[in-house]
Amino acid sequence: MRNIGIIGGTGPQGKGLAHRFARAGHPVAIGSRSAERSAQTAQELNTRLGGGTSVRGTTNAGAAGSCDIAVLAVPFQGFAEVLRNLEADLADKIVICCVNPLGFDRQGAHGLYVPEGSAAEQAAAALGGSAVAAAFHNVSAVRLRDEPGPLDDTDILVAGDDPDAKSAAMELSAAVTGRTGIDAGALRNARVLEQLTAVLISVNKNYRVSAGIALSGLAADVRDRAGAA
Amino acid sequence: MRNIGIIGGTGPQGKGLAHRFARAGHPVAIGSRSAERSAQTAQELNTRLGGGTSVRGTTNAGAAGSCDIAVLAVPFQGFAEVLRNLEADLADKIVICCVNPLGFDRQGAHGLYVPEGSAAEQAAAALGGSAVAAAFHNVSAVRLRDEPGPLDDTDILVAGDDPDAKSAAMELSAAVTGRTGIDAGALRNARVLEQLTAVLISVNKNYRVSAGIALSGLAADVRDRAGAA
Numbered sequence: 001m002r003n004i005g006i007i008g009g010t011g012p013q014g015k016g017l018a019h020r021f022a023r024a025g026h027p028v029a030i031g032s033r034s035a036e037r038s039a040q041t042a043q044e045l046n047t048r049l050g051g052g053t054s055v056r057g058t059t060n061a062g063a064a065g066s067c068d069i070a071v072l073a074v075p076f077q078g079f080a081e082v083l084r085n086l087e088a089d090l091a092d093k094i095v096i097c098c099v100n101p102l103g104f105d106r107q108g109a110h111g112l113y114v115p116e117g118s119a120a121e122q123a124a125a126a127l128g129g130s131a132v133a134a135a136f137h138n139v140s141a142v143r144l145r146d147e148p149g150p151l152d153d154t155d156i157l158v159a160g161d162d163p164d165a166k167s168a169a170m171e172l173s174a175a176v177t178g179r180t181g182i183d184a185g186a187l188r189n190a191r192v193l194e195q196l197t198a199v200l201i202s203v204n205k206n207y208r209v210s211a212g213i214a215l216s217g218l219a220a221d222v223r224d225r226a227g228a229a
Numbered sequence: 230m231r232n233i234g235i236i237g238g239t240g241p242q243g244k245g246l247a248h249r250f251a252r253a254g255h256p257v258a259i260g261s262r263s264a265e266r267s268a269q270t271a272q273e274l275n276t277r278l279g280g281g282t283s284v285r286g287t288t289n290a291g292a293a294g295s296c297d298i299a300v301l302a303v304p305f306q307g308f309a310e311v312l313r314n315l316e317a318d319l320a321d322k323i324v325i326c327c328v329n330p331l332g333f334d335r336q337g338a339h340g341l342y343v344p345e346g347s348a349a350e351q352a353a354a355a356l357g358g359s360a361v362a363a364a365f366h367n368v369s370a371v372r373l374r375d376e377p378g379p380l381d382d383t384d385i386l387v388a389g390d391d392p393d394a395k396s397a398a399m400e401l402s403a404a405v406t407g408r409t410g411i412d413a414g415a416l417r418n419a420r421v422l423e424q425l426t427a428v429l430i431s432v433n434k435n436y437r438v439s440a441g442i443a444l445s446g447l448a449a450d451v452r453d454r455a456g457a458a
Contacts, residue, residue, distance in 0.1 A: 107415045140446060153445040157428065185431025186336045192428050195421045199386065202414025203444065212445040215432065216382040217369060222436050 005067030014073030016144025024175035031063030064089035076101040083126035091129035098136035100197040111195035120190035133160030134190035135169040140210035150178030154212040157184040234296030243302030245373025253404035260292030293318035305330040312355035320358035327365035329426040340424035349419035362389030363419035364398040369439035379407030383441040386413040
């Protein structure tokens with residue numbers, strides 16, 4: 001079991017992931033700008049999960065400082081400031097980024113330009129002392145919250161250049177889907193995973209669904225393998 | 230049945246799609262820079278498919294001029310010239326672009342910068358008189374060629390701004406997967422579909438598979454719907 005800190009843990013994605021990680025037995029610290037709001041979210045999740053789970057609310061800095069693995073689940077707006085504020089707390093830790101840099105206009109959602117290429121690469125550049133991977137961008141917050149069982153029709157694609165961070169994210173994926181995450185190559189591939197969320201938002205709007213991604217053409221034994229990471 | 234012209238029909242993706250479209254009963258013209266090579270490919274596909282299929286080899290201009298629906302399956306290198314050469318032949322036609330602007334380096338495949346945003350948007354800009362959609366980027370050429378049945382574990386994501394082109398691509402998807410393609414929003418979303426191929430190439434390398442994409446969270450009735458296109 002790993003101590004997990006969710007930076008931005010009161011938003012839909014952060015809260016949904018916290019729920020899944022806690023249910024799998026990991027101690028989870030919900031971070032937020034507001035310690036009051038994160039305490040509410042923690043209480044809500046503990047109540048929902050029944051006894052034996054340990055979710056606690058704290059600030060983003062508190063979650064970053066106390067965790068083994070931090071999950072960045074904040075909005076892209078203000079992301080640079082979050083990274084600056086948490087750099088020291090996150091030094092030498094594993095950081096998993098699921099931030100989607102998206103804009104919205106009358107054609108729907110679209111990827112925003114990020115000088116570093118992706119939010120995950122921006123995190124890696126800003127957090128020079130942390131081991132960064134990218135994952136959990138494309139899994140629906142609605143399904144994370146509402147479905148009783150693992151999302152076992154869904155694959156978590158994991159991008160990263162650091163083998164430890166990538167392995168940790170791939171293992172943690174099992175708490176969400178019941179199966180190991182997929183090694184989707186170098187951290188720069190995060191730009192595709194992030195922007196893929198814009199495509200899924202289009203699909204959701206067109207079909208009134210909560211779509212996620214799965215890979216086809218993988219045998220069950222391949223999906224369960226740890227990959228070449 | 231629609232007359233389909235495959236521009237770049239002797240490459241792996243073009244040939245694989247030609248195979249699937251012809252097997253579904255569509256007359257297919259294989260285009261190539263070399264009419265000799267396309268004649269060989271056409272003969273090979275007709276032999277493989279047995280009687281009753283009509284695949285013929287011709288030049289790219291011949292395929293463009295004679296078709297109702299053109300599928301652009303050429304390499305990105307030289308794409309601008311192909312578009313210039315075929316603009317007149319493709320006027321007033323439906324054009325489906327599956328070109329992937331990818332580069333390769335020691336980290337693997339990666340998306341190339343395209344001033345228009347994507348190869349499909351480049352095609353739409355260059356072919357002002359054509360109705361352009363983007364589809365079939367993420368389906369494995371190996372599986373198109375080798376698997377006996379429809380790739381019914383796979384979704385074809387279709388991006389486009391022209392309703393007729395998008396509908397045509399969504400319908401044509403059934404020849405490949407046995408199910409209607411998915412309306413994945415505006416043509417600009419093609420940039421994600423194109424670059425997603427780079428991620429799949431990483432997955433293929435890591436796991437020695439021929440991965441494709443499916444959507445999770447869609448009920449069967451949703452997948453069979455024509456979407457909001």
